[in-house]
Amino acid sequence: MTGFLWRVFLVALIIWLLYRLIVTWLRNRSKSAAGAEEAKSSAPEGLHEMVQDNICKVYLPRNQALMLKHGGREHFFCSVECKNKFLEMVRGKEERP
Ligand SMILES: [Zn+2]
Numbered sequence: 001m002t003g004f005l006w007r008v009f010l011v012a013l014i015i016w017l018l019y020r021l022i023v024t025w026l027r028n029r030s031k032s033a034a035g036a037e038e039a040k041s042s043a044p045e046g047l048h049e050m051v052q053d054n055i056c057k058v059y060l061p062r063n064q065a066l067m068l069k070h071g072g073r074e075h076f077f078c079s080v081e082c083k084n085k086f087l088e089m090v091r092g093k094e095e096r097p
Pocket residue numbers: 053055056057058077078079082
């Protein structure tokens with residue numbers, strides 16, 4: 001009998017979780033639909049683009065990242081430490097034949 005009760009409890013839990021998911025999804029959808037026009041006009045091109053740190057592989061918004069142009073490419077870093085590590089790495093590569 002306890003096994004049956006557990007099953008009922010689990011099913012109820014799953015239904016509740018699905019309900020919560022649907023509610024949040026609907027809320028986010030209506031929010032983004034209403035705010036889409038505003039966000040587009042207020043944010044400059046590429047400001048909220050996500051970039052990846054080459055060293056620690058973390059993703060961060062482009063406007064918060066440190067940018068370094070190297071070898072015709074743009075490299076992004078979360079901190080000065082990561083930028084320095086990259087520079088050390090690049091120098092090491094260039095020194096070796
Ligand atoms: Zn980093």
